[in-house]
Amino acid sequence: SFDSFSSTLGLRARAPVMVGRLPVTLSGLLGWQHGFGDLVPTTTFAFASGSTPFTVAGAPLAADALVVGLGVGTRLSETVDLAVRYRGQIASGVTETALQANLSVRF
Template identity: 45%
Template sequence: MAATARGFLGWRHAFGDAAPTIGVAFAGQDPFTIAGTPIVRDAALIDLGLDIQTSAAARLGISYFGQFGGGTTSQAFKAGLHVAF
């Protein structure tokens, strides 16, 4: 069994308008604007993972992703089994 660790540290900066909007209209109606959730201007990113090769055809993996900045936090965990056949 072989194990592989991986990691990523980064920084994301949003340029321009960080609050997305789109102008839409239904047929024959007045147009209106829909605003999306604004993204943070600056955020630190972290991604960590571990893969374990359990056999020649199977790999088990776990990972964590986090985004921190602007008073907000987003975190995710993922686990998976990859089998080649």
């Protein structure tokens, strides 16, 4: 087993704007993330048939990283919302990016 956790210190902002007659919400995140504990996760496994145990190391976690995020969302109708978000974590030797799109329909 391994134990790790992280803290993030930064700024998160959100601003509603109108694009024509369409209400749009812009959002952003800029922060510093610090990792604590076991930053290289490892786990030991063995096959049920009684094989010799072996250790697998996971991707190392960054001790310090820049975290950025950008998002845009809108209400297309009374029952439909659309949002697109980007989040990135940039550190020495490690880059992690994610793009997320959400379509919410209420009924």
